[in-house]
Amino acid sequence: MVKVDGSAGQPGLIEVRDLDKTYRRGGEEIHVLQGLNLDVSAGEFVAFMGPSGSGKTTLLNLLGGLDVPTRGSITVAGDEITHMSSGKLTEWRARHVGFVFQMYNLIPVLTAFQNVELPLLLTKLSKAERRAHVETALSVVGLTDRMNHFPRQLSGGQEQRVTIARSIVSDPTFLLCDEPTGDLDRKSADEVMALLEELVGHHHKTVLMVTHDPLIAARAQTTLHLEKGVLVEASKLPHGVTAGGVA
Amino acid sequence: MKFARIIWANLFRKKVRLLLTLGSFAVALFLFIFLAVVRDAFNRGADVAGADRLVVINRTSIINTIPLSYRDKITRIRGVKSITHNNWFGGTYIEEKNFFPQFVIDPENQRQVFPELIVPDDQWNAFVKDRQGAIAGAQLAKRFRWKIGDRIPIKTTFFGGGSWEFNLVGIYHGKRPQDDETQFWLQWDYFEERVPQENKGQIGWYVLRVDNPDDSPGIAKAIDDEFENSPYETKTQTESAFAASWVKQFGNIQALIVSIGTVVFFTLLLVTGNTMAISVRERTSELAVFKAIGFSDLSVLLLVLAEALAIALIGGALGMLLAILAVPGLAKVLNGLLPSIVLSPSMLVFGIVVAVFTGILSGLLPGLGAMRLRIVNALRRV
Numbered sequence: 001m002v003k004v005d006g007s008a009g010q011p012g013l014i015e016v017r018d019l020d021k022t023y024r025r026g027g028e029e030i031h032v033l034q035g036l037n038l039d040v041s042a043g044e045f046v047a048f049m050g051p052s053g054s055g056k057t058t059l060l061n062l063l064g065g066l067d068v069p070t071r072g073s074i075t076v077a078g079d080e081i082t083h084m085s086s087g088k089l090t091e092w093r094a095r096h097v098g099f100v101f102q103m104y105n106l107i108p109v110l111t112a113f114q115n116v117e118l119p120l121l122l123t124k125l126s127k128a129e130r131r132a133h134v135e136t137a138l139s140v141v142g143l144t145d146r147m148n149h150f151p152r153q154l155s156g157g158q159e160q161r162v163t164i165a166r167s168i169v170s171d172p173t174f175l176l177c178d179e180p181t182g183d184l185d186r187k188s189a190d191e192v193m194a195l196l197e198e199l200v201g202h203h204h205k206t207v208l209m210v211t212h213d214p215l216i217a218a219r220a221q222t223t224l225h226l227e228k229g230v231l232v233e234a235s236k237l238p239h240g241v242t243a244g245g246v247a
Numbered sequence: 248m249k250f251a252r253i254i255w256a257n258l259f260r261k262k263v264r265l266l267l268t269l270g271s272f273a274v275a276l277f278l279f280i281f282l283a284v285v286r287d288a289f290n291r292g293a294d295v296a297g298a299d300r301l302v303v304i305n306r307t308s309i310i311n312t313i314p315l316s317y318r319d320k321i322t323r324i325r326g327v328k329s330i331t332h333n334n335w336f337g338g339t340y341i342e343e344k345n346f347f348p349q350f351v352i353d354p355e356n357q358r359q360v361f362p363e364l365i366v367p368d369d370q371w372n373a374f375v376k377d378r379q380g381a382i383a384g385a386q387l388a389k390r391f392r393w394k395i396g397d398r399i400p401i402k403t404t405f406f407g408g409g410s411w412e413f414n415l416v417g418i419y420h421g422k423r424p425q426d427d428e429t430q431f432w433l434q435w436d437y438f439e440e441r442v443p444q445e446n447k448g449q450i451g452w453y454v455l456r457v458d459n460p461d462d463s464p465g466i467a468k469a470i471d472d473e474f475e476n477s478p479y480e481t482k483t484q485t486e487s488a489f490a491a492s493w494v495k496q497f498g499n500i501q502a503l504i505v506s507i508g509t510v511v512f513f514t515l516l517l518v519t520g521n522t523m524a525i526s527v528r529e530r531t532s533e534l535a536v537f538k539a540i541g542f543s544d545l546s547v548l549l550l551v552l553a554e555a556l557a558i559a560l561i562g563g564a565l566g567m568l569l570a571i572l573a574v575p576g577l578a579k580v581l582n583g584l585l586p587s588i589v590l591s592p593s594m595l596v597f598g599i600v601v602a603v604f605t606g607i608l609s610g611l612l613p614g615l616g617a618m619r620l621r622i623v624n625a626l627r628r629v
Contacts, residue, residue, distance in 0.1 A: 099536075101536075105626070109257060114252065122541050
């Protein structure tokens with residue numbers, strides 16, 4: 001279940017409380033997020049929508065431990081990440097978060113296999129174990145036959161599927177997708193969305209996604225709207241989403 | 248080792264740039280090693296000097312002579328074990344470019360004073376018996392393909408000028424690799440017989456051995472005191488101090504070598520540093536991805552450093568290979584002007600140290616930049 005009013009009774013997978021993020025540009029303070037609350041349960045597929053500058057990516061960065069809030073707290077699976085040191089946060093990211101970026105961000109000099117293997121290099125898995133994990137992840141995204149291809153030899157949709165394989169290979173707690181279809185044609189976008197739906201539906205992954213596209217957002221179970229740093233509207237889909245603003 | 252693939256793949260990202268960088272590194276390191284070898288050659292005299300040997304020269308300068316008659320007075324000084332005397336001959340063999348040092352030696356005492364330069368007894372005896380006899384260092388004999396029995400003409404503009412003919416009766420070898428095997432020795436008696444009247448009885452310098460090296464300062468002082476206020480005042484110093492003062496005459500050349508070496512080293516640093524800086528800047532978003540998926544700041548720094556080190560080690564190995572191949576040739580071209588141009592194992596170790604140091608230093612700044620990269624900002628730069 002997803003809530004945005006800070007009233008969740010049971011502790012969810014992700015709990016965000018009174019989250020503020022303020023940037024200073026020149027002498028001016030820009031309040032990107034203001035007192036934001038959010039509760040997301042495990043296995044949810046949430047889309048964040050909103051105009052440019054509304055704070056979608058900032059929220060995603062904060063949830064992924066890539067940035068630190070000005071105020072408030074973020075708790076994931078019982079770990080409060082807002083006060084973690086940089087080193088701890090890095091370890092936490094490796095264990096809990098899978099990232100999918102708009103521009104795929106694959107390493108061009110590494111093959112699909114090697115790109116997917118990257119997060120596993122930080123673990124104590126043996127070479128054989130790493131290979132097994134990578135092959136499983138690539139089979140989930142349907143690219144086993146392309147594992148030895150370099151990114152330049154893949155289409156945009158395939159590249160994004162490799163990115164998704166990389167994001168799930170270490171079995172993270174949740175996936176953060178920043179405009180995962182933003183650079184794809186409709187057909188490839190459909191394939192990527194089908195894959196994300198499968199990850200949620202069959203593999204019980206939790207996915208938080210930022211998108212500009214209402215058609216893409218509609219495929220998530222819950223859509224939340226951010227406007228000028230405040231959750232002002234949420235659309236309720238069959239799985240049940242409570243929308244609300246933050247005072 | 249599991250990260251080696253990433254480092255290797257990144258190295259070959261821009262093959263032309265890598266080749267140019269490796270080439271620049273190799274050439275610069277070769278030049279650096281060569282300069283170090285030349286500088287080492289200038290200093291080699293002090294290394295081969297015997298701890299128990301003293302050199303007595305004319306106080307005015309080494310080109311001024313001192314009387315042979317001093318020998319007996321010096322021998323009488325307490326602590327002096329043996330003494331020999333040498334003159335600089337300064338001739339040329341066939342052509343001007345065939346330069347090598349020729350010394351007039353005292354056959355009676357030379358071997359006692361320089362025991363590290365070995366001449367077989369039969370050859371030495373032949374030398375003593377033949378007033379026109381000569382002994383060449385093994386390296387010198389090899390250079391001109393001389394063999395025992397050859398007649399060697401040496402032209403000189405000193406001592407009345409003309410061509411002097413010598414019979415090669417012996418070849419000496421140094422006991423240690425650093426010993427100079429490029430000298431040509433001729434007999435005092437023959438020299439003394441042929442020089443003009445004003446040069447007779449005059450020697451270039453004395454070399455003496457002492458019983459106890461600890462007594463050297465006292466003995467040196469006693470010798471110089473003995474001849475104080477005479478027409479030929481002396482300056483006595485240990486052989487290593489003498490060699491060092493000889494090198495000092497090349498002071499400017501040494502400073503020049505050090506300056507060029509420093510410039511070369513900084514060029515090396517800038518070439519590699521520039522490559523690494525460009526390479527890291529091009530990969531800002533990739534490095535951000537590494538950090539996002541859990542690579543620590545330190546591991547990102549180490550990845551960049553390892554890459555710089557790999558460039559330095561490959562370039563360094565090529566540079567050293569170049570040095571191994573080229574230094575003997577260059578030594579030949581220099582015609583024995585600097586007899587000790589040798590690429591010693593320690594020089595190769597020095598080359599590796601310079602390469603490693605350059606690698607680490609050139610990767611440090613870009614690596615620290617990568618380490619401090621803010622993921623959020625870097626991802627925006629796609």
